[in-house]
Amino acid sequence: MGSPINRHGAILQGADVALKKKMADVALNAARSKGATYTDVRIGRYLNQYVVTREDKVQNIVDTESYGMGIRVIANGAWGFAATDRLDNDSIAKAAQMAVAIAKENSRLQSEPVQLVPQKGQGEVSWKTPIEKNGFDVPIKDKTDLLLSVNAAAMKGGANYVNSIIFLVNEQKYFASTDGSYIDQDIHRIWPVFSVTKIDQKTGKFETRQSLSAPRGMGYEYLIPRESDKIHGQTTLYRDRYDMLEDATLAGPQAAEKMKAKSVEAGKYDLVLDPSHLWLTIHESVGHPSELDRVLGYEANYAGTSFLTLDKWKSGNFKFGSPNVNIVADKQQPGSLGAVGYDDEGVESKKWDIIKDGVLVNYQAIRDQAHIIGLKESQGCCYADSWSDVQFQRMPNISLQPGKTPLVPADMIKNVAKGIYIIGDSSFSIDQQRYNFQFSGQLYYEIKEGKIVGMLNDVAYQANTQEFWNSCAAVCDKSDYRLGGSFFDGKGQPGQVSAVSHGSATSLFKGVNVINTARKI
C-alpha cells in the first residue's frame, strides 16, 4: 500500500510528443486535402483520480483515463468538428473528413463566414503546471490515511456523519494547428473536500458544514499545511496551503453551533464577505456576464445572455461597481485553476482588466470573436473539457483586486453597525442575464455595533448585480487575498465543465437584502 500508481501515459512524455505530432499531421493534412482552410487538432489524455470516504470507510478509489482526438476545421467559412478515440491513421483521416463534411453542410445555414483574428504559430513548445508534488505519485495509503484521519477528527468534534474526497486531475494536452503551432501541455489540479453533518434526532433537525478548502491548480503540496498560510479568526482560513485536518476539527462544533444559531431576521444588512464565499459571487455576477459569447447571444438557448451589452462597454463609463471594484482576468496566475501556457486555440495566456475603478472596460474573447470588439489578437479564453468536445469561450480566472489601503477583516468589522460576516460558499442562483442573484454561505456571524455577537442561520442574500457591486464600500488589503474556485463550471450545449479560480480579499457591501430561508413542511 506504499507505492504510487503510474499510468502509462505519464511516463512516455518524450516519445509521446513525437508520436502525437505525427498523428496531428495526419489530421491536418487530411482536412486540408478535403478543402479545410483552417484546422486545429487536440490530442488529449485525461487522467482523474478520486479517493472517496465516509466516516471510517474508504468507499471508492477510482482512476479514470480517456484518450482521443478532436479535430476542428473551417470549410466554406463554417466550423465543423469531429472527435474519435480510434487513433490509427485511417480513423484519424476519416474523422478529419467528417469534420470537413459537417462544416460544408453547416455553411448552408451560415449567415456570415467565421473570421479568425490572426495568431502566429508557436512552433514546438511545451508548458507544465509548476507543481511541487504530483498527486498521482503520492501513495494511495497517504490519501486514505489523511481522509480517514479527517473523518475521525470531525466525528470526535461531534459530527454524526462525514464524507470526504480528494479529486486529482491531470490533462495531458497536445495542440496542433495549421498556423504552425505544436503545443504540449501537462496541467494539474487538486481539490480536497469534506462535508460534516450534525443531527438532532429529537427535533429531526440537521445541519451541515462544508470544508473551507479551494480547488487549486497545484500538486499535492496544497495538502501540506503551512502556518504562514493560515489566517486565524472566527475559524481558520487558508491561503496557498490547506490544513484539512484542522478544518475538519473545527467543522464538527461549528455544525452543532449552526443548529442552535438564531434564525436571521429578514431585512437590510451590511455584508462582510470572506474570499471563501465571495469567489462564487464574483464568478456568477462578474465572470459570466463579461463572457463575450454570452453578450453576443451565442449562449441564449442555455446559459443565457448578459446585461453587460456592447453599448455599455462602448460608452466607456458604465459604472459596474464602486471605485473600489477592480477586476482582472488572468490566465497566468500561479496556483490558479485557469493557469495554462496556451489556450485551446494555441494563444499564449494573458492578463487584462475587466472592471477598472468600477467601470466596465473589457470582456473575455476568443479568436472568432476578437474582431467584434476591435481586438488585434485573442485574449486566449478558448477551452474544451475533453478531446471529445469542441473548444469554445470559457472564463479565465476573474479576480477582485485587493484594496491599496491597509485593512484587515477585524478592522473592517469594527466599522459595521448592523451586518453579517459570511464565510464559505453554499447555495447560488442567478438569472440568465445576470441581474438577480441569491447566495448562501457556510457560516454566518451577526455583527452589531462593530462586534461579532453570535452565529446566525437561515441566511440568504438577494441583490441586483450592479447595485451590489456599487455598494462595495471597502476591500481588505493583499495580506487577506485568497483564491476560491470551481472545479465544475458548466456551460454550453452539449454541456462542458471548466475549472476556474477567483481571488479576492474580504470585502464590505452596504445595505444588502437578506431573506430568511426557514420553512415548515
Place this chain on the structure above:
Amino acid sequence: MAILSEDDCRALMKKALSYSKADECEININGADTANIRYARNSVSTSGSISQTSMAISSAFGKKLGIVTTNEYDDASLEKAVKLSEELARLAPENPEYMPFLGPQTYSERNPKLFDKKTYEMTPKQRTDMVGQSLQVAKDNKLTAAGFLQSQGNFNALMNSHGLFAYNAASDISFSITMRTQDSLGSGYAIKDYEDFNDMDTLKLSTVAAKKAASSIGVKAIEPGKYTVILEPAAGIVLLEQLYGGLDARSADEGRSFLSKAGGGTKLGEKMVDERVNIYSDPLDPRLPNSVWAGDGQPLKKINWIEKGVIKNLFYSRYWAEKKGVKPIPYSGPVIMDGGDASLEDLIKGTEKGILVTRLWYIRPVDPQTLLYTGLTRDGTFYIENGQIKFPIKNFRFNESPVIMLNNLEALGKSERTVSDESNQSCLIPPMKIKEFTFTSLSDAV
C-alpha cells in the same frame, strides 16, 4: 467506433475478464455516436460528430475494491488496465459496506421503442434540414434564434466474473429552441426529447417559441409574493426531479433528509403530498422507454414512488437493504407522473388569477431540511386573469419546496413528454396548477 453490438460487447468483455486474477471482476462498457448542431444569432455556430466509448473495470479482493476506466482496447492496454484496477484494489482498505457483484439476473424483454436505427443513423443533411426549418421561423417572424439539436445512438453493457451479462442500446434526439425579439425585449422557449426522430417537430416547437417571444414584449412588473401558477411540464420537472432524487432510504434513516422524522424514523408509508399525486417509473412504458436493468445489474421494473400522495417506496442500495433486512430498490428510470385530461389551455381557462410559467432556471438547493429550492422564471412568463392570458410580466425569483408545491396542488393537465434542462433527463409529467407558489423578488432579465 460505432455502437458495439451485443456480441461485440460479449467478446471484448470476455477478453478483459480473461486477464483478471481478482476474487471478483466486473466490466462495464458504454459508448455513443453523437452528432449535434448548435446555432445562435440565426446562424450555425458549432457542431460536430463525436464517437466515443469507455470501459470501467472493477476488481475486488475480499472487501477491497479498485476501479479503473480506459478507452484503449488493444490486448496490452486491456491487460494493463485490469492489472491497474487490481493494484488499486490491493492498496485499498477493506470497505465493510462492500457488496459482492451480482450473479446472473433475469430481465424483462428490452422495450422495442428504446432504439430506433434511423435516428441513430441520421445524416448531417437531415439535421441541417431540421435546423433550417427552425431558422426559417426566426426569419419569417423577424426573431433571433438560438437552438440545439442532437441525435445519438448509445449502448451500455455489463459482464462480471459471476456470469452476469446485460446489454442495452438506445437512440435519442433532443431539441431546444430560444427565440428572442431583435430588441431583446421578448423571449420564448420550447424543448423536447424523443427516441425516434419522426416524433421531433422542430418547426412546431420553433413556432411555439416564436409566439411566446412575440407575446413577451411589454412586460409589466407585479409585486413578488404568493401566486397561483401554472407550471408547463418543462418548468415543473426541474422541481419535481428534486423530490424524486431525494427519495433515498439511507439518508432518511440517518436523519438527514426531508423524509426524516423528529424522534427518528422516516415518512415512508405516510401521506406527504396531495392525494392526486402519483409518481412512478416503468421501463416498459412505450411513452417513455428505458433500460430494463440498473447500472449494477439489478433488474428494473415498474415501481410506484408516490401513490395517492403517500410515499410508497424509497431507493435502497444493496448494502442498506441488507442492513435493514429489506429488498434492494435500485435507482430507477425517469419520472412518470399521472395527469388528467385537461389541456394547458383548459387549465388557463379555469384560472381566475394566476401566472403561466414556461421555464424555470438555475435551480439550486437552499435548505435540504425542507427541500427548499431557489431559481427564476424565464422565456415566457404571463399573467392570467379570468381564464385568459392578459399580459407578459417581469421574471421572478422563487424560493419554494416541491413538497409544499405538491400540497398546494389545484389541478393537473394531461401528461406529456418533456425533458429537464437542468439534468437532461426525459420525463412524462402533466402541466400543474399550484396555489400560493412563493416568488421572493423581481428580475430584470429577459
